[in-house]
Amino acid sequence: MSRINHQVRLAARPVGQVRPTDWEHTEEPVAEPGDGELLVQVLYLSIDPAMRGWMNAGKSYIPPVEVGEVMRAGAVGRVIASRHPGFAVGDHVSGSLGVQEYCLSDGRGLTKVDPAVASLPTYLGTLGMTGLTAYFGLIDIGRPEPGQTVVVSGAAGAVGSVVGQIAKIMGCRVIGIAGGERKCRLVVEEFGFDAAIDYQTEDVRKALREHAPDGVDVYFDNVGGDVLEAVLDRLARGARIVICGAVSQYNSADPVKGPRNYMSLLVNRASMTGMVVFDYADRYSEGITQLAEWRAAGRLRSLEDVVSGGVAAFPETLLRLFRGENLGKLVLKVADE
Amino acid sequence: MSRINHQVRLAARPVGQVRPTDWEHTEEPVAEPGDGELLVQVLYLSIDPAMRGWMNAGKSYIPPVEVGEVMRAGAVGRVIASRHPGFAVGDHVSGSLGVQEYCLSDGRGLTKVDPAVASLPTYLGTLGMTGLTAYFGLIDIGRPEPGQTVVVSGAAGAVGSVVGQIAKIMGCRVIGIAGGERKCRLVVEEFGFDAAIDYQTEDVRKALREHAPDGVDVYFDNVGGDVLEAVLDRLARGARIVICGAVSQYNSADPVKGPRNYMSLLVNRASMTGMVVFDYADRYSEGITQLAEWRAAGRLRSLEDVVSGGVAAFPETLLRLFRGENLGKLVLKVADE
Numbered sequence: 183m184s185r186i187n188h189q190v191r192l193a194a195r196p197v198g199q200v201r202p203t204d205w206e207h208t209e210e211p212v213a214e215p216g217d218g219e220l221l222v223q224v225l226y227l228s229i230d231p232a233m234r235g236w237m238n239a240g241k242s243y244i245p246p247v248e249v250g251e252v253m254r255a256g257a258v259g260r261v262i263a264s265r266h267p268g269f270a271v272g273d274h275v276s277g278s279l280g281v282q283e284y285c286l287s288d289g290r291g292l293t294k295v296d297p298a299v300a301s302l303p304t305y306l307g308t309l310g311m312t313g314l315t316a317y318f319g320l321i322d323i324g325r326p327e328p329g330q331t332v333v334v335s336g337a338a339g340a341v342g343s344v345v346g347q348i349a350k351i352m353g354c355r356v357i358g359i360a361g362g363e364r365k366c367r368l369v370v371e372e373f374g375f376d377a378a379i380d381y382q383t384e385d386v387r388k389a390l391r392e393h394a395p396d397g398v399d400v401y402f403d404n405v406g407g408d409v410l411e412a413v414l415d416r417l418a419r420g421a422r423i424v425i426c427g428a429v430s431q432y433n434s435a436d437p438v439k440g441p442r443n444y445m446s447l448l449v450n451r452a453s454m455t456g457m458v459v460f461d462y463a464d465r466y467s468e469g470i471t472q473l474a475e476w477r478a479a480g481r482l483r484s485l486e487d488v489v490s491g492g493v494a495a496f497p498e499t500l501l502r503l504f505r506g507e508n509l510g511k512l513v514l515k516v517a518d519e
Numbered sequence: 520m521s522r523i524n525h526q527v528r529l530a531a532r533p534v535g536q537v538r539p540t541d542w543e544h545t546e547e548p549v550a551e552p553g554d555g556e557l558l559v560q561v562l563y564l565s566i567d568p569a570m571r572g573w574m575n576a577g578k579s580y581i582p583p584v585e586v587g588e589v590m591r592a593g594a595v596g597r598v599i600a601s602r603h604p605g606f607a608v609g610d611h612v613s614g615s616l617g618v619q620e621y622c623l624s625d626g627r628g629l630t631k632v633d634p635a636v637a638s639l640p641t642y643l644g645t646l647g648m649t650g651l652t653a654y655f656g657l658i659d660i661g662r663p664e665p666g667q668t669v670v671v672s673g674a675a676g677a678v679g680s681v682v683g684q685i686a687k688i689m690g691c692r693v694i695g696i697a698g699g700e701r702k703c704r705l706v707v708e709e710f711g712f713d714a715a716i717d718y719q720t721e722d723v724r725k726a727l728r729e730h731a732p733d734g735v736d737v738y739f740d741n742v743g744g745d746v747l748e749a750v751l752d753r754l755a756r757g758a759r760i761v762i763c764g765a766v767s768q769y770n771s772a773d774p775v776k777g778p779r780n781y782m783s784l785l786v787n788r789a790s791m792t793g794m795v796v797f798d799y800a801d802r803y804s805e806g807i808t809q810l811a812e813w814r815a816a817g818r819l820r821s822l823e824d825v826v827s828g829g830v831a832a833f834p835e836t837l838l839r840l841f842r843g844e845n846l847g848k849l850v851l852k853v854a855d856e
Contacts, residue, residue, distance in 0.1 A: 456782070457785070
């Protein structure tokens with residue numbers, strides 16, 4: 183083979199906002215698979231808020247990406263060479279393939295996916311880690327009951343849009359919080375939320391008083407910061423807050439803002455619990471089966487925002503995510519299917 | 520009867536630290552009990568951190584004390600007149616009698632207590648709301664397992680000292696955080712904690728690294744602020760934080776400090792849950808029975824810090840609590856038994 187593998191590596195740990203100089207663009211010849219290995223051509227990369235955390239040093243729920251390493255990324259790709267008994271040329275797989283054009287793998291952590299059932303980007307969204315995060319976070323930690331009020335931030339985003347739709351399926355009243363009129367319209371019209379609050383132009387506290395007059399039973403938080411404080415002020419008794427992310431804080435060079443009104447947890451006998459989807463690995467198939475069933479029944483809509491440009495466009499695409507420019511799941515196309 | 524009832528009423532809502540002018544000292548003739556009523560002479564008042572919250576306007580877990588009202592307080596007293604079939608002269612009762620010398624009651628919310636079983640102040644501490652708060656907060660929300668590490672702040676205080684002792688009974692490793700060498704010695708020598716950290720002179724983060732090398736499984740928080748942040752940085756996976764109070768923040772005129780590192784809840788898949796003892800009213804007898812049994816077996820020590828001076832001394836006694844001058848349960852003696 184004389185193929186070249188273009189890669190994006192972490193060059194420096196960012197402080198605050200990620201800069202172009204935090205990345206190094208490298209290339210190397212594509213290696214041949216050895217015994218028990220396969221070679222995957224990367225087709226689509228998943229662009230996730232969590233990536234910002236992986237770039238930081240220090241203890242977290244998975245080890246940081248080291249400086250000099252290929253940036254970690256979920257992806258789907260096609261097997262183009264295989265000496266692994268479990269995978270054949272032409273198979274499509276999803277897994278942590280990294281920000282590169284080709285990935286040599288021993289097959290561990292790879293899952294076969296079927297492009298006849300759903301588009302490949304959907305396996306990075308609703309039928310991938312995104313959908314599973316929404317599913318387990320809402321069902322296991324949020325535990326909404328029919329008739330309860332569920333609030334979701336980042337509601338037009340990959341995880342938020344799925345959370346809200348599952349909550350609707352469960353018979354809840356669902357309010358999305360998103361930035362901008364276009365996203366808020368999407369949340370109501372496309373994803374079927376009962377209401378949307380535009381945090382850029384509305385007073386979130388006031389809007390919550392209107393849309394959640396009896397308080398918020400479940401809050402699925404993707405953003406942290408001021409929005410988290412506003413919802414804390416509106417909790418119903420026994421409320422459950424699912425801490426999935428804090429994207430408003432990730433790129434801040436200032437200290438993270440803690441929720442000053444966390445004592446609302448005491449006043450309302452409420453809880454705030456962190457969740458990491460990887461903990462549910464032994465239940466992924468349960469989640470995927472349920473999500474695929476809802477999707478097939480037309481009850482769960484997928485929206486992927488597929489950006490082209492290949493791995494070279496990764497740094498800019500990640501910034502798009504943090505600028506909140508995507509609608510639904512942000513995916514970077516690396517090669518034609 | 521020609522008795523005079525001296526009372527302490529809320530005169531103004533304090534901003535920050537409570538001032539003498541926030542109280543009004545009043546007196547009125549003691550009324551005769553009508554049909555179905557009884558008259559209680561107050562003997563001991565419970566002095567609690569929660570009192571500061573009751574002085575604030577706004578939604579909380581119970582209505583605020585209104586300006587002009589007798590200050591709310593748990594107390595034990597003796598029935599001195601009764602036209603209530605359930606109570607006889609000479610009975611001892613506990614309940615919310617208020618900061619006054621006499622309380623006319625219809626009997627609701629009163630519990631008879633037996634001074635032959637335990638001293639009357641103990642019914643405000645280990646065998647009262649204090650003990651029940653520790654019991655249900657630790658057992659129901661903290662859910663410690665044998666061998667796990669439990670950290671308690673306000674460890675020399677009324678609730679904290681009971682929490683730590685119950686955790687020891689449950690087979691946990693228990694670390695107390697308290698202010699000053701005298702309290703820290705008490706926590707270890709009198710209450711049997713495995714270790715104590717003096718937040719006034721020690722680096723709490725560093726001390727936790729030493730005393731909780733495998734992380735903190737349960738944190739029972741009475742103080743909030745910097746100590747909460749220090750423990751958040753040291754959580755074990757799946758940790759449970761019980762939010763019982765935030766005494767470091769109650770008297771601050773500045774905005775309450777939110778825990779900046781609350782995303783440790785996500786990293787460690789941990790939870791932070793508020794508790795209010797009143798929610799366990801239908802299980803009080805279970806709690807009291809268990810606490811009394813441990814106490815009778817010598818496994819649970821009570822320490823009451825009984826201050827004299829009558830209701831006139833209430834404002835100053837409350838400040839003693841917020842200055843952290845008490846050891847164990849702070850009780851104000853109002854009259855001789």
